[in-house]
Amino acid sequence: MKIMVNGKDVEVSCRTAFEVRNQIGNKTDVVILNGFQIEEDSNISENDILTIIAKGIMPKEEELESMMMARHSPNVYKKLKKGKVAIAGLGGLGSNIAIMLARIGVGQLLLVDFDIVEPSNLNRQSYSINHLGMQKTKALKKQIEEINPFIKVETRDIKVTEDNVVEIFYGYDIICEAFDKSKAKSILVNVALDKLTNAKIVAASGMAGYDSSNLIKTTNPINGLYVCGDLENEARIGRGLMSPRVQICAGHQANMVLRLLLGIEEV
């Protein structure tokens, strides 16, 4: 029977996952069958995807990608690998969205921001002390390479304006609006909805402070536009941006991107 083991098609005569493991590795290896790590032996059938990982040993590069993606359900990986997602703004939302999309294996990411990493970013953005002073695009690209080196990452150090939206974002399936300022959010969303009609936009509005997590939701108010957030809590004096709610909102955006890449348009 033909199955896939660690990213390669192989012909096996084994009937169970553990029999395959015992042939190519040893009993302490982690066994993942069709995206799920199994503790007890299970029968296998034609076209199953099996990943067998020796603990603590650095795999060969060609095996690494299939091992990293082994926890995804079959066929999800291929769709995500083809995905092209742009992230506009690499602050609390954008930096965290980018890391999540890299972890799930979205094939191509465009990272857009004009700014550098500053100490005031560390309260909620995916940067560390050693990134201070670096362009956010470079600091984030470096992290992504260490998490998932199989992602194609492009960067643009540029301020997004009404006049360059089309040039920057043309060709991307999904644009994540992850800016801080409301006017910048509005400019990107308006131009993209009007001119980049093939792209879906996943934007954010309202995630400051420490109100209930459950007020943050994903909505689809306009055709082609998804908005995540509580729609009310703007950042202002006395109500700053804090990591938990910003990350909850980023999680909403990243999950909507994932759903769209899998062909699901409902929120």
Add this chain to the structure above:
Amino acid sequence: MKLNGSTVSLSMNQTLYDFLESQKFDITTIAVEHNGKIVPRISYKNVILKDEDTLEVVRFVGGG
């Protein structure tokens, strides 16, 4: 007319721009869909609203 799912009253021959002003929307922080189509900001003054219209106004607040 329908605004974000609720019924609202219009004045005669009101433009989209005047309506948004009267509803206290900040034009620089919104996106507007009129009868299922996005309206570019420069066209707000050219659109005359009618009772049978449907308007969706999305408001962006700062933070990210």
